[in-house]
Amino acid sequence: EAGVAQSPRYKIIEKRQSVAFWCNPISGHATLYWYQQILGQGPKLLIQFQNNGVVDDSQLPKDRFSAERLKGVDSTLKIQPAKLEDSAVYLCASSLVDGRAGELFFGEGSRLTVL
Amino acid sequence: AQSVTQLGSHVSVSEGALVLLRCNYSSSVPPYLFWYVQYPNQGLQLLLKYTSAATLVKGINGFEAEFKKSETSFHLTKPSAHMRDAAEYFCAVSDKNQFYFGTGTSLTVIP
Secondary structure (H helix, E strand, O other), rough: OOHHHHHHHHEEEEEOOOEEEEEEEOOOOEEEEEEEEOOOOOOOEEEEEEEOOOEOOOOOOOOOEEEEOOOOEEEEEEOOOHHHHHHHEEEEEEEEEOOOOOOEOOOOOEEEEEE | OOOEEEEEEEEEEEOOOOEEEEEEEEOOOOOOOEEEEEOOOOEEEEEEEEOOOOOEOHHHHHEEEEEOOOOOOEEEEOOOOHHHEEEEEEEEEOOOOEEOOOOEEEEEEEO
16 A cells, blocks of 8 residues: 655745645545654644534634645645745655544655755 | 653763653643654654553663652663664643643663
């Protein structure tokens, strides 16, 4: 079974530029998450999708971050314009079940460096 | 709101020694609890999870954790550390399909 795919693995940009990350979850997983992991910290939820609907985006900085999951499968996370503090690893995860016991399956992450 | 607290951001043990990583949770409902491991430059991988069945949960790579409701704890242990166990470990609590992660504990194994 293929895992969660993310690209690109690494991205270096200058502040005020834009960047986009792509995620393809495990086939059949209805729930998709984007997490931000700053060095030395635990993952922080940015946005959670159930199929193509948003369940929680309360911690997404909506003035610069946007995310979509148009067909309920793959998803794109965009940052525009980027700030220095956006340097982090962006993790995508998916889950099969709609319930508390659903295990999260993570991709390898996209590491962003903003100069 | 649910939350987890991991005591000790860095833990060092000698190879072959006991590993103990601490996690305390707060939850208004019976929790689902998880331990994840993250190796350098990789995503998080599930070690084990508690879903209100047996209080002692066995996971992969020889790790186990015990759910103690009275102490609101879910500490991770392994009897004998191996060099390959060096990684970052995250405790997480789940509620209504939302997950809340601790700040992580970095485990160093000394040869």
